[in-house]
Amino acid sequence: MEQRMKEFAMTDKEIAEFLLSAAVGRISTFGSDGYPYTVAVHFVMQDGNIYFHCLPWGEKMGNIKNNRNVCFEVDEFTGLAIGNPKNPCKTGSKYKSVVIRGTAEVVDETALKEKALTEIVRKYTPQLKDIRIPEENLTGTAVVKITPKIITGKAR
Amino acid sequence: MEQRMKEFAMTDKEIAEFLLSAAVGRISTFGSDGYPYTVAVHFVMQDGNIYFHCLPWGEKMGNIKNNRNVCFEVDEFTGLAIGNPKNPCKTGSKYKSVVIRGTAEVVDETALKEKALTEIVRKYTPQLKDIRIPEENLTGTAVVKITPKIITGKAR
Numbered sequence: 498m499e500q501r502m503k504e505f506a507m508t509d510k511e512i513a514e515f516l517l518s519a520a521v522g523r524i525s526t527f528g529s530d531g532y533p534y535t536v537a538v539h540f541v542m543q544d545g546n547i548y549f550h551c552l553p554w555g556e557k558m559g560n561i562k563n564n565r566n567v568c569f570e571v572d573e574f575t576g577l578a579i580g581n582p583k584n585p586c587k588t589g590s591k592y593k594s595v596v597i598r599g600t601a602e603v604v605d606e607t608a609l610k611e612k613a614l615t616e617i618v619r620k621y622t623p624q625l626k627d628i629r630i631p632e633e634n635l636t637g638t639a640v641v642k643i644t645p646k647i648i649t650g651k652a653r
Numbered sequence: 654m655e656q657r658m659k660e661f662a663m664t665d666k667e668i669a670e671f672l673l674s675a676a677v678g679r680i681s682t683f684g685s686d687g688y689p690y691t692v693a694v695h696f697v698m699q700d701g702n703i704y705f706h707c708l709p710w711g712e713k714m715g716n717i718k719n720n721r722n723v724c725f726e727v728d729e730f731t732g733l734a735i736g737n738p739k740n741p742c743k744t745g746s747k748y749k750s751v752v753i754r755g756t757a758e759v760v761d762e763t764a765l766k767e768k769a770l771t772e773i774v775r776k777y778t779p780q781l782k783d784i785r786i787p788e789e790n791l792t793g794t795a796v797v798k799i800t801p802k803i804i805t806g807k808a809r
Contacts, residue, residue, distance in 0.1 A: 521730050525681045525689035528724075532754040532803075533681035533689045535726040539746065568684075570691040574677050577777055588778055590695065598688040621733055622744055647688075 507593065507650030515593050515650070516542050516571060520621075524549065524643070525568040526560035526601070534560055540569075541616040547597070547643040548604070548613040558639060561601045569597040569643050591653060598647040604640040613640045663749065663806030671749050671806070672698050672727060676777075680705065680799070681724040682716035682757070690716055696725075697772040703753070703799040704760070704769040714795060717757045725753040725799050747809060754803040760796040769796045 507515070521537050528534040534556055538549040547569055551557065561567065572594045604610045614630045663671070677693050684690040690712055694705040703725055707713065717723065728750045760766045770786045 521728065523679050523691055523726055523728075525691045525724065527683075527689060528754070530754070530803075532722045533683060533691075533724040534752070534754070535679055535681045535689075535691055535724045536752060537726065537728040537730070537748070537750055566688045568681065568689040568691045570679055570693065572677065572679075572693040574693070588774075592693070594693055596690070596692060598684070598686070598690070618744075 505651045505653050507595070507652045511593075511652065512595055512648060512650040513542075515573070515595060516547075519571045519573065522547070522549070522569050522571045524557060524601075524641075525570070526557050527564040527566065528556070528560055529563060535570075539617065539621055541613065541620050543613065543616060545645065547599075547645070548616070548640055549643075550614060550617055550638050550640050553637070553639040558603070558641075561603065561641065565600045565602060567599060567601045567643060569599065569645075571595045571597075589653060593650070593652045595648065595650040597643070597645045599643045599645040601641050601643050604642050607635060609642075610635055610640045613642070614638065661807045661809050663751070663808045667749075667808065668751050668804060668806040669698075671729070671751060672703075675727045675729065678703070678705070678725050678727045680713060680757075680797075681726070682713050683720040683722065684712070684716055685719060691726075695773065695777055697769065697776050699769065699772060701801065703755075703801070704772070704796055705799075706770060706773055706794050706796050709793070709795040714759070714797075717759065717797065721756045721758060723755060723757045723799060725755065725801075727751045745809060749806070749808045751804065751806040753799070753801045755799045755801040757797050757799050760798050763791060765798075766791055766796045769798070770794065 522540045525535040540549040574592045576591050618628050678696045681691040696705040731747045774784045
């Protein structure tokens with residue numbers, strides 16, 4: 498696993514726990530207009546991969562079809578730490594930050610799609626029991642899988 | 654101003670207010686490894702432009718030197734709204750999401766850099782009075798300006 502500033506590197510276990518608990522991540526794709534394109538999504542982790550759902554059309558779906566290389570970012574800021582002698586301004590944030598580079602693919606296989614959507618419902622609406630994904634949701638919703646290639650995590 | 658899903662578009666005023674109040678944004682750049690690279694930063698708005706500070710070296714600085722086209726994303730999730738009939742799963746998030754595409758440049762001019770750093774200190778450590786940026790902070794810290802080209806905002 499590569500690392501950004503080694504001094505503040507999260508361990509693999511810390512990264513895995515953070516990815517399981519975080520509610521929102523940001524998917525970045527290459528836009529055909531020559532800009533990166535970043536939007537927030539809900540997501541789940543399954544077998545070390547990231548799954549999110551979205552409408553089957555739209556900008557990020559088009560971008561992924563043109564270039565599968567994506568970045569997935571998750572962060573959490575929990576306040577400012579005044580008196581940090583290592584920063585020029587003696588102030589620093591308390592945060593966790595995980596950056597994942599990987600490849601995205603649209604999940605077409607119905608069973609896999611159903612599994613991912615079930616996990617998404619379980620994570621975000623845990624009050625729902627007996628989760629079943631209706632046929633129209635399987636066809637009306639796209640599921641994207643991101644297979645991580647490089648994962649880095651920092652925490653302070 | 655272009656829009657993503659028009660039905661939920663934020664007005665220019667709503668976007669401006671949200672950008673002023675938000676604590677964290679995510680800057681996405683093009684990586685030389687062929688992946689987008691997204692990290693969270695603190696930021697301020699000045700005259701319609703975005704300013705953030707960071708160490709003068711590192712990945713995003715290198716990326717910006719290679720390609721100035723960036724995306725800057727700000728979001729806020731405030732819970733799930735069960736019973737949303739428009740979504741296949743009848744569930745939706747309550748959120749604000751602003752996506753800015755623009756060009757980034759490193760601010761070298763000392764007076765501009767000092768102005769941006771002063772605003773950053775004012776925003777994030779408002780308890781500090783009589784803000785003065787010491788010489789070593791001006792040289793030890795980089796300031797990046799993003800000039801927006803396309804701004805879109807969605808809220809539900």
